[in-house]
Amino acid sequence: MAKKEKLPKKPMTKERLKNQIFNVIGNPFNMIVFFTLIILFCLIIIPLLNMLQNSFMVAKAELRQIPDAKVGDYTLYYWKYLLASPLTKTVFVEPLLHSLIIGFFVTVISVPLGSVIAWLMVRSDIPGKKILSAFILIPYMIPSWCKALSWLSVFRNELSGSYGLLTGMGIHVPDWLAYGPFAIIIVMCMHYYAFSYIMVSGSLRSINSELEEMAEIQGANRIQILSNITLPLVLPAVLSATIMTISKSIGTYGVAANLGNRIGYYVLATRMKEFINDSPKGVGYAMSLLMIALAAVTILVNQKLIGTRKSYATIGGKGTRSNLMHLGKSKYPLLIFLLVFLFISMFLPLFVLVMESFQIVPGRGYGWDNLTLYAWIGEVENAPSKGLSFQNGLFKNSEFGRACWNTAKLSIIGSVITAICGQFLGYITTRGRGKWYGNAVEQMIFIPYLMPGVAFSAIYFSMFSQPRLGGLIPSLYGTFMLILLASIVKHFPFASRSGSSNMMQISVELEEAATIAGASFWRRIRSIIIPLAKGGFLSGFLLTFISIAKELDLIAILMTPANYTLSFLSFDYSKEAMPQVADAICIVIIVFILVCNRIANRLGGDVSKSM
Amino acid sequence: MSKIVLEHIDKFYGDNHVLKDINLTIEDGDFMTLLGPSGCGKTTTLRVISGLEKPQNGKMTINDEKVIDADVAFYEEPSKRGLNLVFQSYALWPHMTVFENVAFGLKIKKMPKKEVEEQVMKALDTMRIAQYRDRYPNELSGGQQQRVAIARAIASSPKLLLLDEPLSNLDARLRIDMRAELKRLHKETGTTIIYVTHDQVEALTMSTRIALFKEGEIAQVDTPLGIYTNPVDLTAADFIGNPRINFIDGKAVCNGETLTVHSAFGEYVYKKDSIKWDEDIPLNEEFECVLGLRPEMVDIYTQNPNHKNTVEATVYASQPAGSETMVHLTVGEADFLALQIGLVEYDMNQKVFVVLHPSRMNVYRKETGRLIKYAKVKHHAGEMDD
Numbered sequence: 003m004a005k006k007e008k009l010p011k012k013p014m015t016k017e018r019l020k021n022q023i024f025n026v027i028g029n030p031f032n033m034i035v036f037f038t039l040i041i042l043f044c045l046i047i048i049p050l051l052n053m054l055q056n057s058f059m060v061a062k063a064e065l066r067q068i069p070d071a072k073v074g075d076y077t078l079y080y081w082k083y084l085l086a087s088p089l090t091k092t093v094f095v096e097p098l099l100h101s102l103i104i105g106f107f108v109t110v111i112s113v114p115l116g117s118v119i120a121w122l123m124v125r126s127d128i129p130g131k132k133i134l135s136a137f138i139l140i141p142y143m144i145p146s147w148c149k150a151l152s153w154l155s156v157f158r159n160e161l162s163g164s165y166g167l168l169t170g171m172g173i174h175v176p177d178w179l180a181y182g183p184f185a186i187i188i189v190m191c192m193h194y195y196a197f198s199y200i201m202v203s204g205s206l207r208s209i210n211s212e213l214e215e216m217a218e219i220q221g222a223n224r225i226q227i228l229s230n231i232t233l234p235l236v237l238p239a240v241l242s243a244t245i246m247t248i249s250k251s252i253g254t255y256g257v258a259a260n261l262g263n264r265i266g267y268y269v270l271a272t273r274m275k276e277f278i279n280d281s282p283k284g285v286g287y288a289m290s291l292l293m294i295a296l297a298a299v300t301i302l303v304n305q306k307l308i309g310t311r312k313s314y315a316t317i318g319g320k321g322t323r324s325n326l327m328h329l330g331k332s333k334y335p336l337l338i339f340l341l342v343f344l345f346i347s348m349f350l351p352l353f354v355l356v357m358e359s360f361q362i363v364p365g366r367g368y369g370w371d372n373l374t375l376y377a378w379i380g381e382v383e384n385a386p387s388k389g390l391s392f393q394n395g396l397f398k399n400s401e402f403g404r405a406c407w408n409t410a411k412l413s414i415i416g417s418v419i420t421a422i423c424g425q426f427l428g429y430i431t432t433r434g435r436g437k438w439y440g441n442a443v444e445q446m447i448f449i450p451y452l453m454p455g456v457a458f459s460a461i462y463f464s465m466f467s468q469p470r471l472g473g474l475i476p477s478l479y480g481t482f483m484l485i486l487l488a489s490i491v492k493h494f495p496f497a498s499r500s501g502s503s504n505m506m507q508i509s510v511e512l513e514e515a516a517t518i519a520g521a522s523f524w525r526r527i528r529s530i531i532i533p534l535a536k537g538g539f540l541s542g543f544l545l546t547f548i549s550i551a552k553e554l555d556l557i558a559i560l561m562t563p564a565n566y567t568l569s570f571l572s573f574d575y576s577k578e579a580m581p582q583v584a585d586a587i588c589i590v591i592i593v594f595i596l597v598c599n600r601i602a603n604r605l606g607g608d609v610s611k612s613m
Numbered sequence: 614m615s616k617i618v619l620e621h622i623d624k625f626y627g628d629n630h631v632l633k634d635i636n637l638t639i640e641d642g643d644f645m646t647l648l649g650p651s652g653c654g655k656t657t658t659l660r661v662i663s664g665l666e667k668p669q670n671g672k673m674t675i676n677d678e679k680v681i682d683a684d685v686a687f688y689e690e691p692s693k694r695g696l697n698l699v700f701q702s703y704a705l706w707p708h709m710t711v712f713e714n715v716a717f718g719l720k721i722k723k724m725p726k727k728e729v730e731e732q733v734m735k736a737l738d739t740m741r742i743a744q745y746r747d748r749y750p751n752e753l754s755g756g757q758q759q760r761v762a763i764a765r766a767i768a769s770s771p772k773l774l775l776l777d778e779p780l781s782n783l784d785a786r787l788r789i790d791m792r793a794e795l796k797r798l799h800k801e802t803g804t805t806i807i808y809v810t811h812d813q814v815e816a817l818t819m820s821t822r823i824a825l826f827k828e829g830e831i832a833q834v835d836t837p838l839g840i841y842t843n844p845v846d847l848t849a850a851d852f853i854g855n856p857r858i859n860f861i862d863g864k865a866v867c868n869g870e871t872l873t874v875h876s877a878f879g880e881y882v883y884k885k886d887s888i889k890w891d892e893d894i895p896l897n898e899e900f901e902c903v904l905g906l907r908p909e910m911v912d913i914y915t916q917n918p919n920h921k922n923t924v925e926a927t928v929y930a931s932q933p934a935g936s937e938t939m940v941h942l943t944v945g946e947a948d949f950l951a952l953q954i955g956l957v958e959y960d961m962n963q964k965v966f967v968v969l970h971p972s973r974m975n976v977y978r979k980e981t982g983r984l985i986k987y988a989k990v991k992h993h994a995g996e997m998d999d
Contacts, residue, residue, distance in 0.1 A: 012684060021686040511704035514665050519718030519769070520692030529717070533708045 030523040035430055035439045042446040045491050049465040050294075050449070056464045057081065057287040064282050080284030084292075093285065097273040100262075101252045104186055104269060108251040112191040113244050116198025117236070119340065123199075124206040125232070127326040128337055134344075141347035142196035143595050145552040145569065147256030148588040149189050151576055152351035154260065155358045155585065157185065161264060164364045164581055167354060171367070177265055185261045186269075190251050192347040197250070198243035205239035206232075214327070224327065238307075245304035249297045253454025255555040260576065271456045271555070278460050278559055287464055290457035298452045352592070359585040362386045377582035393575070396586045404564075405571040405587075411482070412567060413551040416489040420497045420550075421543035425535055427494065428501020433510065451495035455555030462488045463559050480562040488560060489550050497546055504538030505531075537605065544602035548595050615676045615695070615772040615805055616641045617662065622681075623670035624657055631657050632668065633829045639807060639822075644799050646808045646816040649826030650852065655809045656701075658826075659775050662807060663698050664691030675773065696773035697766040701781060703758050705750040705765070711737070712746040715765045722769070736768035739798070756787045763795075767802065776808045780815060792819055813853050817841060825849055842990050843975060847982040850905050850975065856939060858905050858975075859949035865902040865976065865985075867894050872986055874976060876904055877947035878924055881971040883986050892985045894978065905975035905988070911951035912968040913940060913959075926967045931959040942967060 012018065026032050060068055060075045068079050084094050122128050123135055141149075157180040158166030168175050178184055209232070217227045255271040263272060270293050277286030329336060358364050359377045366372045374386050380395035396402045427447060434440025450458055466478040466487075478484035508531060516526045554569040561570050572587035617639040624632035632654045639645045647655035660666040661681070662673065667688050673681035675696075680689040697718075705714055715736055719729045737743040740760040750758055759779060766774060776795070780788045796819055799806050810816055816823050817837040825833040825840060833845040844850035850858050863876030872883040872894075888894070917923060929941040929948060938957045941950055944967070951967070959965065976986035 015685060017687075018685040025686060025688065509702060509704065511700045511702050512706055515698070515700060515704040515706070515765075516717070517665065518663060518691045518696070518698050519765075520721045521717075525721065530706060534706075 031433070034426070035434065035443075038426065038430055039439065039442060039446075042443065045487075046446050046449050049461045053287045053461045053464040054291060057284050057291060059284070061282070061284055064284070067282075080282060080288050083282065084285050084288045093273060093277075094289070097268045097270045100183065100267065101269040101271070104183060104190065104258070105248045105252040107183075107187045108190045108194055109244055109247045111187070112195040112247055113198045113240065115191065115343075116195035116200075116243065117202045117240055119195065119343070120199045120203035120206060121232075122336060122340065124203045125211075125327050126329050126336070128329060128333065128340070130337065134340060137344055137348065138199065138340075139196060140596070141192055141344070141351075143548075143599060144348070144351065144592055145256070145554065145588075145595075146189065146193040146254065147260055147554050147569065147573060148355070148592060149192055149347075149351050150185075150257045150260035151572070151581070151584055151588055152354045153185055153189050154180070154576070155354045155364065155581055156350075158364070158581075165366070166364065167358075170364065181261050181265045182267045183262075186258055186267075189257050189261065190254065192351075193257075194247045194251055195347075197246050198240065201239040201243040201246075202236050205236045209235050241307055242304055245300050245307075249300040250454075252300075253293060253297055253457065253555075255454070255456045255558055256573065259558075260573070271454060274460065275456055275559055278463060283464070286460060290460040293457045294453050297454055297457075301452055352589075355585045355588050355592075359582050359589060361582060364581050377586045393580060393583055396583060396590070399583075401566065401571060402568075402587070405566045405568045408482070408565055409551055409567040409569075412486060412489060413547050416486055416493070416550045417543055417547035419486075420490050420493045420546045421501075421539060423490070423494065424497025424499075424501035424542060424546070425504065425539055426501070427498035428503070428505045429531070431498060432502045432505040447494050447498050450492050453492075455492065455553070456559060458492050459488050459556050459559040462491075479560075480564070482565055485557050485560050485565055488556060489553065492556050493546050493549060496549070497542060500538065500542035500545065504535050504542065507538070508534045541602050541605040544598055544605065548598045548602070551598075552591055552595055617773065617805070617807075618674045619658075619662070619671065620673070621671040622658070622661060622668045622673065623683075624654075624661060624666060624668045631829050632661070635671070635831060637824055637831060637834065639805060642803055642805055642821075644796075644806045644808065644819060644821045646810060646820035646823045647826060648810060648813060648816040648823050650811055653826040654829040655811075655826045656777055659698075659777055659807060659809050662773075663696060663775050664689065664694055665698075694773075695771060696775060697769055697771040698775040699762050699766045699777065699779050701778040703750075703762040703782075705758055705761055707750050710747050710749055711742065711753070711761050711764075714750070714761060715768045718765070718769050732768050732770075733764075736764040739767065739801075740764040740794075755783055756791070759783060759787075759791060760794075763798070767798070767804075771804065774804045774806045776806065778810055779808075780810070781812070788815075795819060813855065817853075825852075838990065843984060843987050844905075845984050847903065847905075847977050850977070850984075854907060856908050856950055856952060858907055861904040861906060861947045861949060862979070863902050863904055864899050865978075866899050867896055869896055872976065874902060874904065877945040878904070878969055878971075881974075883971075883976070887972065887987050887989065889985050889987060892978065892983050893981060894985050901979040902985070903977045903979050905977060906949060906969070907973070908939070908950045908952040910970055910973050911942075911949070913942075913951055913953060913957075914966045914968065915963075917966050918968060920968045922969050922971060923966050924969065926965055928959045928961060928963040928965060930961060931957070933958060 057080050058076055058078070060071045060073055060077045060079070062073050064079060065071060065073065068075075068077060071077060083089065119138065123131060123138060128134070154162070154166060156167045157169075157175050158164065159169045159175040159177065159180045161177060161181070166175065166180070213235070214227050214231055217231045222230065252269075253271060255275065258269045259272050259275070262268060268276075270289060274286050274289040274293065277283060277289065357368055360373045360375065361368070362372050362374045362376070374380065376386055376395050378395050379397050380386075381398050393399055393401070427443060431440050431444050431447075434443065453461070462484060463479070466475070466484050469475065469477050478487075512530055512534070513526050516530050521529065552569055553567075554573060557567065557570060558573075561567075566574065568587050568591055572584045572591070575581075575584035575587070617637075619635055619637045622632055622635040623630070635654075635658060637658075647658055649655050657666060661668050664680075668681065668683055670683050671681065672679070672683070675694060679687065680694055681687065706717070709717065712733055715733045716729050719732055724732070734743060734746075737746060740763055742757060742760045742764065745753060745757060745761070750761065753761065759782075763779070779795075780791050783791060792815060795806075795808075798804075799819075808815075808820065817840075820837055823833075823835060823837055823840050824831050825835075825845075827848060832849050833840060835843075840849075841853055844853050844858075847860070851860075861876050861878065863874050865872055865874045867873075867888070870885055872888050874881045874883070913926075914923075924944050926942040926944045929943055931941070932939040933956050935956065936954070938953045938955065939950060940953060940957075940959060941948065942965070943949075972989045975984055975988045977983060978985050
C-alpha cells in the first residue's frame with residue numbers, strides 16, 4: 003500500500019499566502035467550525051478550569067478560617083479540608099464509601115436484571131411479548147426521583163411528618179427499610195436496569211441466530227449455548243452497561259437526597275450540594291472535581307475495554323434472521339417474573355402516587371372518608387386536615403402555575419436551542435470525522451457527558467455566581483439564564499449524537515453534487531441539509547424536551563424560588579411534609595413525559611437514545 | 614469539449630500518500646477510463662479533477678486554463694470548471710422530484726425559467742425518462758435513477774463529464790444496456806468523458822483510452838486493445854482479462870539481438886523488433902522470466918494437427934458453460950487454462966494436442982515484473998501465424 007512519505011514543504015510566496023487565507027476565510031464552513039470551537043471552549047473548558055481554580059482560591063466566606071489570607075489568594079485549604087482534616091471522615095470518606103456501596107450493589111443487581119429481561123424480550127418465545135415490550139421501558143421514563151417519592155409513600159415511617167402506606171396500616175417499618183442505602187439501591191435498580199436492557203437487547207438483535215443454531219446442531223444444550231455462545235457475544239454490551247450504571251448511580255442526586263438526607267445518610271452528590279449551597283463552597287468544588295474524575299475514569303476504562311468511543315451509544319446493527327429460543331416449561335415462571343418486575347417498578351409506584359395524591363391523611367388507607375380532591379383543586383380555607391393546610395391544591399396554587407410556566411419556558415427554549423445546536427454540532431462532527439476539528443468538537447462535547455448532573459451544575463455555579471469579563475457578563479446566579487445555559491450545554495452530548503446520526507444519513511455526496519452544480523454553502527444548507535434533516539430534528543427535539551422537563555439533578559444547585567420547575571417544586575414539597583401535592587406534581591410530569599414520548603416515537607425517535 | 618492536463622499531482626491524506634506524481638493528458642473528445650482495483654486512487658483522481666479534493670502538489674489545466682496550482686494554493690471552485698459529475702451512489706436529492714433534481718444546477722445559475730424547462734426536458738429526453746419528471750427518486754428503479762443522475766449531469770451541457778463507477782449498482786443486464794447508452798451519449802454530445810471503474814469489461818468496451826492505476830500511480834496509459842494485448846507488468850496482466858491470463862515460468866537469455874525463452878512449452882526465439890528495449894534486460898546471461906498466455910489463444914485438437922508449435926497436454930478438468938468451455942490443461946510442470954468457443958466435452962486426464970502461438974505471448978522479466986517482449990495482435994498479423 004501507499005508508503006508513508008513526508009509532505010514536502012512549499013516555499014511561502016505572497017500569492018500562496020493570499021490564496022491560502024482566501025481558501026480558509028472564503029469557506030463559511032471553516033468559519034462555523036471556528037466559532038463553534040470558541041463557543042464550546044468558553045462554555046465547557048473555561049468553566050471547568052475556573053472551578054479547578056476556585057477550589058484553590060480563598061473565598062470571602064473563609065477569610066476568618068485562613069489567617070493572613072486575602073480573597074483570591076492561592077490556598078490548599080479546601081482540598082486539605084476535604085482530604086486531610088479531622089472532618090475528612092464525615093465529609094469525604096463516608097459519602098465516598100456510601101456512593102461506592104450504592105454503585106456496587108445497583109450494578110450487581112440491575113445489570114443482570116436488565117440483561118435477563120433483554121434476553122427474554124429479544125431471544126425467547128415468552129408469551130405476550132408485544133404487550134410486554136410496550137411497557138418494559140416505561141419504568142425508565144418515570145423520573146427516578148418520582149420513584150423515590152413513591153417508595154416513600156409506601157414506606158414512610160414515624161420519622162417523617164406523615165405516614166406511608168405500611169405504617170398507616172399499623173405495620174412497623176424500620177428506618178433501614180424506609181430510608182438509606184437499601185431504599186436507594188432498590189429504587190435506582192428500578193431505574194438503571196434500563197441501561198443494560200437497552201444495550202444488551204441492541205446487541206442481541208445484531209447477533210445472527212445461526213450462531214446459536216450451529217451450537218445446537220453440535221449438540222450443546224440450552225445452558226451451554228447461553229454461556230458459550232450468546233454471553234461472550236453480548237459481553238461488550240454488558241460491560242458497557244456495567245460501567246455506565248456504576249458511573250450514573252454514583253452521580254445521582256435526586257434519589258439519594260429524597261431517601262438519604264432525612265436520616266443523615268449522605269453520598270458524594272448530596273454532600274457536595276450542601277457544601278455548594280452553604281459553605282465552604284471551595285470544598286464542594288473540590289468534591290465535584292473528584293466526582294468528575296471518578297466518572298471520567300469509569301468511562302475511560304470502558305473505552306479501553308471495549309476499544310471504541312462509540313460504546314456509550316446503543317450498539318446498532320440490522321436485525322438478522324433470528325429464530326427464538328423455546329423456553330419450554332420455564333415459560334410461565336419467567337413470564338411471572340417479568341410481570342412482578344413490571345408490577346413493582348411501574349404499576350405500584352404509579353398506583354401509590356396516584357392514590358396518595360387523593361388521600362387526606364397519607365397512610366390512613368383508601369376508604370372514602372380519607373379521600374379528597376384537595377391536593378388537586380383544594381383551597382387552604384377548607385383544608386380537610388392540618389397536614390394539608392400549608393398550600394392550596396395544585397390547580398389553585400400559584401406556585402404550581404409558576405412552576406408550570408418555568409418548566410415550559412425552560413424545556414421549550416432549552417430544547418429548541420439544544421436541538422438546533424445539536425444538528426450543527428452533528429454536522430461538524432460527521433463532516434469533520436477524522437479531521438482535527440471534528441475530533442476537537444467531539445472531545446469537547448463528550449466532557450459534559452462525563453460529568454454527573456450535580457457536578458456539572460456546580461461548575462456553572464462556580465463560573466457564573468459572580469460577574470465575569472469585568473461586568474460584561476453579570477452574576478447569573480438565581481437567573482433563568484443560568485439554568486437554561488446549564489440545561490443546554492449538559493444536553494449537548496445527546497443532542498449532537500442525535501444530530502450526527504441524522505447527518506450521517508445525509509450522504510456527503512448529496513452535498514457534493516450540489517457543490518458541483520454551483521450551490522454555495524448556505525444554499526446547500528437551505529436546499530439540501532435542512533429539508534432532509536427535518537424529521538430527525540423533530541424527534542431529537544422532543545427527546546431533549548422530555549429530558550429537560552424531568553431534570554432534577556442538574557438544576558438542583560442552581561435553583562432559586564423564582565425559577566422553581568415542576569420537578570424541583572415536587573422535590574421541595576416532599577421535604578415539607580406535603581406528600582400529596584408532591585405526588586400530584588409527579589403524576590402531571592409522568593403523564594406529560596408519556597405523551598411526549600408517544601409523539602416522539604411516532605416521529606421515529608427512540609427513548610433509548612436519550613440516556 | 615476540452616483537453617485536460619494533470620501534472621505531478623500528489624495527494625496525501627495525513628501521512629497516507631494516495632496519489633503519487635500523477636501525470637495524465639486527456640485529449641478533447643476522449644472517453645478516458647481510469648481503471649484499477651479499489652483503493653488504487655482512481656476515484657481520488659476524479660475528485661481532484663472535479664475540485665472536490667485539493668491535491669498538495671501539482672498543476673492542472675483545462676483547455677490551457679489554470680484550475681489547480683498547488684504551489685500557490687490556487688484551486689478553482691468546482692462549479693467554475695465547466696464540468697459535471699455522476700456519483701457512484703447517484704446522489705439524487707431524495708426530497709426533490711426528477712425535474713427539480715435536474716433543474717437545480719440551472720436554477721442556481723439564475724437561468725430564466727423557460728430556458729430551465731427546455732434544458733431539463735432536453736436532458737430527460739436524451740436519457741429517455743421524460744415520463745418520470747414528477748416522480749421522486751425513491752419511486753424509480755435503480756436503472757431509472759441512474760438515468761436521472763446522468764440527465765442531471767448533462768443538463769448544464771458540461772464540457773467535461775465525470776462518471777464515478779456509475780454502473781456498479783446495476784444488475785448485469787441493465788449494465789449492458791447502460792454501456793450502450795453511455796457510448797451513444799459520448800458520440801452524440803462529443804463531450805470529453807472521464808470514467809472511473811474497476812470493471813475491465815466496461816473499460817475495454819467503452820473507452821477510447823484507458824489509464825491503468827496501481828497503488829496511487831498510473832501504471833499504463835493506452836488504447837483498450839493495447840492494454841489488453843500488452844499489459845505493462847505482471848499485475849496489470851493479471852488484472853486485465855477474464856478469465857485471467859496464464860503465467861508460465863521459464864528461463865530466458867538475451868544476446869542483444871534475439872531473446873531465447875525456455876519453458877515447459879519448449880524453446881522460443883524472439884526477434885529484435887518484438888523486444889521492448891527500453892526495459893532493463895540482462896545481456897548474455899540467463900534470467901528468470903514469465904510467459905503470458907491468454908486463454909483464448911490456445912487451440913485444442915484431439916488429433917495431432919501437425920502444426921510446428923504443437924505440444925501434447927493432459928486435460929485436468931473441463932467446464933463447459935454453453936457459449937464457451939474452459940479447459941484446465943497441464944504440460945509437464947506447467948498448468949494453464951484454455952478457452953474454447955462453444956460446447957466441447959473432454960474427459961478428465963484425456964491426452965490432447967495444443968497449438969500455441971509464441972508470437973502472441975507476452976514475456977515478462979520475473980525480477981522486475983515488467984514486460985520485455987510485446988505480443989503481436991492477431992487481426993493485423995494474419996501473415997504471422999506461427
